[in-house]
Amino acid sequence: MSTCARLIPIVFGAVLSTAAARADEVPVFVIEFASGRIAPSVLEVPAGTRFKLELRNTGTDPVEFESIELRKEKVLGPGVTSFVVIRRLDPGEYRFFDDFHPDTPPARLVAREAGGQ
């Protein structure tokens, strides 16, 4: 226990410094949640590069963006806009859900290799 307790701040600090060093110039894709609806339901994103998913909750109740396949989980209060950063997806399909509205049909990201860039 004590070894682990001592390790945590070290790991934390190391991660924080690498995360801060990265530039912010990455493509942004928007996903909108509105009380049990997700738009767009299919979103094409580049494979193999870093990008941001901007998540907007325009509905009147909270939503939870969740995807084990994307390794992300994020709660958004009503009216809140936030983002997650995704690094290097392999080409393929990745489903995500609104976990606070279990009946919402799942939406998905489709990661494709970029042609030019």
Next chain:
Amino acid sequence: MTGPLGQIALVVGRESVEALLVIGILDAWLGHRTDPASARTGRRFLWAGVAVGLAASALLAAAMLGFASLLEGDSEDLFQLVVTGLAAVLILQMVTWMHRQGGRLQSELTRGAERAVSQRNWWGLMLLAAIAVAREGSETVVFLYGILASASGTSLPAGIAAAAAGLAAAGALYWLLQFSSRRFPWRVFFRVTEILLLFLAASLLMTALDRAIGLDLVPTLSPPLWDTSWLLDDMTGPGGFVSAMTGYRAKPELVSVMVYALYWLAAAALLRSRPAALAGSAP
């Protein structure tokens, strides 16, 4: 499959199960300690942890609702990584401690020595309770706030009733734990809950690993090795619950498989060493 009310009950119930499981098991375990003074101290730390967890839930919920920019992108992933990793370590520590204490109750050790060991563990117990409550509690608070703020498509009292039903269902689990700890032989109860806790820690570890991979701290080492989502999907319905309680992944990469296997080897080694040590000291 369910109406809006069913969804409310489902979400609230699901969010509370994990915390109630951890606290219920620890509470039952404390109740079985022969030394009543220690049990009382332990309970005080446990419930203090729950109180701290509730307060932290409210703060986190406020952050999610109002100042989303405090926790977003990488910093949020990092936060989840630290919290889930810490929770996994604390559960492992608790299980090992319980294991050791379970042996001690029979081979009577001096009370003073036990207290000395306990002092530091009480804080771990409190921290674990606080994290268990805060992790799921903050989401529940946000969700409940949403129902109170705007009952979309449902009437407010019905929404609150549904949320209460969800909580009650999770509370029933708590009661069941307390009840079965009295009803069944203590050894059986202890074995079963120990395994439950170990699976829960495995799930937390897998979440921490996912965050680490998402932050590019750990390589996946391979594309997904297999896909069992046709059998049990890890993201929806029962599969989602299994995943949350055991760390199950339908499409695991090599690193996930390795970490999961190593975890169980380590856990087995940790627990097997105890009875052997006891058997050695008994005769």
